[in-house]
Amino acid sequence: xxxxxxxxxxxxxxxxxxxxxxxxxTADHFKExxxxxxxxxxxxxxxxxxxxFFENSxxxxxxxxxxxxxxxxxxxxxSAAASSVKKGxxxxxxxxxxxxxxxxxxxxxxxxxxxxxxxxxxIDASIVNAGDGAHEHPTQALLDSYSIRERLGDxxxxxxxxxxxxxxxxxxxxxxxxxxxxxxxxxxxGPKTLIPKHIKSLGVxxxxxxxxxxxxxxxxxxxxxxxERMDISYFPSTREYTQQYGVDKTLLDSLDxxxxxxxxxxxxxxxxITSDVADSDHAIILDQxxxxxxxRMAVIYLLASKIKQ
Amino acid sequence: xxxxxxxxxxxxxxxxxRLACQLIENHxxxxxxxxxxxxxRGVFLAERMKxxxxxxxxxxxxxxxxxxxxxxxxxxxxxxxxxxxxxxxxDFVVENKKVVFIDDVLYTGRSINAALTALQSFGRPQxxxxxxxxxxxxxxxxxxxxxxxGRQVDAINDQKVKVCWTENxxxxxxxxVKS
Numbered sequence: 277x278x279x280x281x282x283x284x285x286x287x288x289x290x291x292x293x294x295x296x297x298x299x300x301x302t303a304d305h306f307k308e309x310x311x312x313x314x315x316x317x318x319x320x321x322x323x324x325x326x327x328x329f330f331e332n333s334x335x336x337x338x339x340x341x342x343x344x345x346x347x348x349x350x351x352x353x354x355s356a357a358a359s360s361v362k363k364g365x366x367x368x369x370x371x372x373x374x375x376x377x378x379x380x381x382x383x384x385x386x387x388x389x390x391x392x393x394x395x396x397x398x399i400d401a402s403i404v405n406a407g408d409g410a411h412e413h414p415t416q417a418l419l420d421s422y423s424i425r426e427r428l429g430d431x432x433x434x435x436x437x438x439x440x441x442x443x444x445x446x447x448x449x450x451x452x453x454x455x456x457x458x459x460x461x462x463x464x465x466g467p468k469t470l471i472p473k474h475i476k477s478l479g480v481x482x483x484x485x486x487x488x489x490x491x492x493x494x495x496x497x498x499x500x501x502x503x504e505r506m507d508i509s510y511f512p513s514t515r516e517y518t519q520q521y522g523v524d525k526t527l528l529d530s531l532d533x534x535x536x537x538x539x540x541x542x543x544x545x546x547x548x549i550t551s552d553v554a555d556s557d558h559a560i561i562l563d564q565x566x567x568x569x570x571x572r573m574a575v576i577y578l579l580a581s582k583i584k585q
Numbered sequence: 586x587x588x589x590x591x592x593x594x595x596x597x598x599x600x601x602x603r604l605a606c607q608l609i610e611n612h613x614x615x616x617x618x619x620x621x622x623x624x625x626r627g628v629f630l631a632e633r634m635k636x637x638x639x640x641x642x643x644x645x646x647x648x649x650x651x652x653x654x655x656x657x658x659x660x661x662x663x664x665x666x667x668x669x670x671x672x673x674x675x676d677f678v679v680e681n682k683k684v685v686f687i688d689d690v691l692y693t694g695r696s697i698n699a700a701l702t703a704l705q706s707f708g709r710p711q712x713x714x715x716x717x718x719x720x721x722x723x724x725x726x727x728x729x730x731x732x733x734x735g736r737q738v739d740a741i742n743d744q745k746v747k748v749c750w751t752e753n754x755x756x757x758x759x760x761x762v763k764s
Binding site for chain 1: 653655656657658661662668669670671672673702703705706707708
């Protein structure tokens with residue numbers, strides 16, 4: 277197979293295992309490309325991509341922009357903070373205005389869950405979801421799985437625990453879909469208040485004891501506590517959270533095996549993981565960032581190949 | 586669909602030896618020369634040429650690379666069939682080297698055009714030459730010609746030249762296939 281089954285990447289929920297395999301295979305080639313002296317290919321020289329960020333982002337935006345530029349696409353950037361959205365313009369109006377400038381693809385981050393799906397029903401351009409509220413962040417999940425595959429050889433059969441604020445995390449949901457699709461065993465671990473009530477219906481297990489979760493897993497994906505999405509207090513204090521759900525070197529060394537530590541960033545050093553863990557050989561956090569560019573190049577390339585001339 | 590044999594195993598053997606001699610004439614000991622097979626089909630021929638030069642003609646070391654041109658093609662989104670990429674492996678410096686591109690069939694010249702663009706990502710070679718087993722003349726879209734050619738073929742557009750290698754298809758034969 278050399279074609280994706282979808283025209284948009286709205287979430288991992290909407291793609292197949294074969295799609296993931298194709299994206300990874302293509303990303304392998306782009307990873308070789310971005311390690312060349314000249315890190316650019318001309319494939320998308322006649323494609324224009326709009327990066328619409330209705331919510332703050334640093335690494336995802338940089339990573340997408342770099343991926344687009346390395347494919348030779350023309351790129352326009354939009355951030356809601358400095359736009360007419362503040363003047364009351366609707367999402368469809370904003371996007372249609374941008375599309376009338378002949379844009380072929382839209383990469384969008386939006387605070388509302390389902391914004392990407394909504395948009396895909398109203399406009400013609402190909403859409404990549406770069407995070408929609410607490411719903412999905414598909415490219416992050418893809419690069420996480422890609423990084424696991426790179427480090428451990430395969431995702432199938434591996435035990436992965438996602439630790440932290442599952443309730444507010446789009447990274448957690450996309451990762452659960454992606455990992456389950458590829459045959460991994462998934463547990464979530466965190467304070468009871470930050471674990472969604474019906475999470476078991478996704479086929480994952482809940483473990484409230486961090487030590488037990490780490491003893492079980494091959495990979496621990498440490499999530500950030502998303503204070504900005506919390507309207508009430510979910511745990512007594514950051515200090516107490518760290519005591520129960522923070523990973524430090526002493527805890528890692530006390531396990532009878534080596535596990536891989538991942539983090540989607542930005543890290544709150546000293547909260548979910550300590551600096552000596554984040555900078556240790558266990559952590560593949562910077563590999564995740566590098567793989568992010570290759571995986572996003574693959575996603576954009578494969579979606580662009582489906583845009584009609 | 587009918588097909589006829591253009592080149593037999595013996596003819597291919599003779600042609601490859603001639604091409605090896607012609608390469609040695611121009612590149613002597615291959616100290617400043619690298620050969621690059623164009624993915625996917627050119628790599629079989631490139632590997633054959635390397636083995637021949639080392640085993641039969643005593644060349645000590647040949648630097649061989651593989652170049653995939655998928656991301657450099659000029660028909661992206663224009664062609665019905667979506668092509669899957671292959672591995673690129675160039676583990677040496679191309680800067681100031683003499684490069685010999687190797688492909689099985691030269692047809693429109695567009696693949697070689699893409700290969701020339703792709704090669705720029707690896708540095709500025711001193712010169713680039715082209716070796717192909719089959720040259721389908723009169724069908725070029727671009728001003729690209731081979732420096733070394735096995736056999737020239739006059740084929741019409743609905744005909745296809747199929748090059749088979751023992752290591753891939755189980756036999757060394759070149760067919761002219763008519764659909």
